[in-house]
Amino acid sequence: MDLTFSPSATDAILSAAQIRALRDALDGRLIALCFGSGVDSTAMMVALRVAGVRPHVITFADTGGEKPETLAHLDRMQAVLALWGWPPIDVVRTKTLPSTGYTTLLGNCLANETLPSLAFGMSSCSLKWKAHCQDQFLMGARSGPNARPEHAVWVEAKAAGQKVVKLIGYDCSKADTRRAKRVADVESPFDYVYPLQLLGWVRSDCVSAIARFLGVDMVPIKSACFFCPASKHWELYWLAAMHPELFEQALHMERVALTGRHSRFDAVEFGGKSWEEMVATSDRFPSTKTTVGLGRSFAWNQWARVNGVVDAEFRVVRARREEFLLLAKTLGGADNAFDARSCSEIAESEVEAQQLRELEEAFA
Incomplete structure (x- = not known):
């Protein structure tokens, strides 16, 4: 320095x-x-x-x-x-x-x-x-x-x-x-x-x-709690790739809150389905003013399942780390110099050039 x-x-x-x-x-x-x-x-x-x-x-x-x-x-x-x-x-x-x-x-x-x-x-x-x-x-x-x-x-x-x-x-x-x-x-x-x-x-x-x-x-990354409700989708990919254990902690927090005694979730509003059922079987929650998860209008658990970030037990699929990094880089754009550089450098150091090209084509 x-x-x-x-x-x-x-x-x-x-x-x-x-x-x-x-x-x-x-x-x-x-x-x-x-x-x-x-x-x-x-x-x-x-x-x-x-x-x-x-x-x-x-x-x-x-x-x-x-x-x-x-x-x-x-x-x-x-x-x-x-x-x-x-x-x-x-x-x-x-x-x-x-x-x-x-x-x-x-x-x-x-x-x-x-x-x-x-x-x-x-x-x-x-x-x-x-x-x-x-x-x-x-x-x-x-x-x-x-x-x-x-x-x-x-x-x-x-x-x-x-x-x-x-x-x-x-x-x-x-x-x-x-x-x-x-x-x-x-x-x-x-x-x-x-x-x-x-x-x-x-x-x-x-x-x-x-x-x-x-x-x-x-140049630092954006300063925010790892479970910040203002996180964008690219930041969720980044967190799952860089700190899967923290991402899983955030999913656990969300699950506890949306199924616990203070939940604001109204099952009747969604055809009688519980929050767990919606997360496990539906692609998204219907439009509502009710907070349905850490993303306010979306649940991180549901988003992670739909996008293949987690397995059936809602554990981060660590084998897809490089894909998550590439998605974070692609979706994040030039929001932060450090974020863009870190995603690029880590991906290139851990994935052969041909694999990286295949990923770029798959998620273009």
């Missing part, structure tokens, strides 16, 4: 106007950067580094459901920050009472026989397991399992009569623009700044900046 760059390479990442925009918004403020270990937050760090803006504290919330690649990127970025002379990333977690019986979001879902709230169109899973614990790390908590003193940055801000500026890696995509607006509409003890939006960057700009400044190997 070569972190020595020429001035011309640095200048190519941000214009003078972009540097001014970041400095005007952040100079003289106490800054807390929320790091997600994904493309946007990594690009945000790169932009701040080029602009000469150094955060005072950096936090990463570990839900217990992170992909191994996300945690590996976290470690790599710790090394980068040490070279930059930046503060290390503080990894925070939501702590639960011993009597609760679980310590992670996955455990929460299994114990309560439910899915992450995003599967029902809500965001409380992200608030509880990501945002809230990062806030408590800074603001402190007086009691409970997450009790802790106020962070020094928070104490300094209060003494100065200021608000800590929280940096979030929302880019200029429509989805992130909506998210930023929702945050702005809520009264908060923090001031929020979105550096990528100040720069006018979308995802491709973020990938390009990371590749040029840190190297293409430092």
Whole structure:
């Protein structure tokens, strides 16, 4: 990992106007950067580094459901920050009472026989397991399992009569623009700044900046829990190929939730068939407003069976790993430089050239 760059390479990442925009918004403020270990937050760090803006504290919330690649990127970025002379990333977690019986979001879902709230169109899973614990790390908590003193940055801000500026890696995509607006509409003890939006960057700009400044190997995969209800079909193929045991855990979570005591599934709505029968015998669920699985409108278990990702026992067919990787690459397009490269390199290293050509023809 070569972190020595020429001035011309640095200048190519941000214009003078972009540097001014970041400095005007952040100079003289106490800054807390929320790091997600994904493309946007990594690009945000790169932009701040080029602009000469150094955060005072950096936090990463570990839900217990992170992909191994996300945690590996976290470690790599710790090394980068040490070279930059930046503060290390503080990894925070939501702590639960011993009597609760679980310590992670996955455990929460299994114990309560439910899915992450995003599967029902809500965001409380992200608030509880990501945002809230990062806030408590800074603001402190007086009691409970997450009790802790106020962070020094928070104490300094209060003494100065200021608000800590929280940096979030929302880019200029429509989805992130909506998210930023929702945050702005809520009264908060923090001031929020979105550096990528100040720069006018979308995802491709973020990938390009990371590749040029840190190297293409430092472009991470999308940061999300391995059981995230927002996962696209290509991501399910990727997960089944790269981490079949995690994919099977997600299928188990879904099955427990849709057949458990809190299931929102209405058997009468589907001709009297149970969820298990629909998953095992039907190609899809009829159109409905009822959440039928991790995919909201589709069940991961059913999708996996229909597409040959799992066998009759709903175990991932590991012999088809290279096919799943190729499908992930084909369906995923250029969504993320790392994803495209990893699928290509792994497939080519494990499948003879002729086999790869046959697969490409079969799934063209």
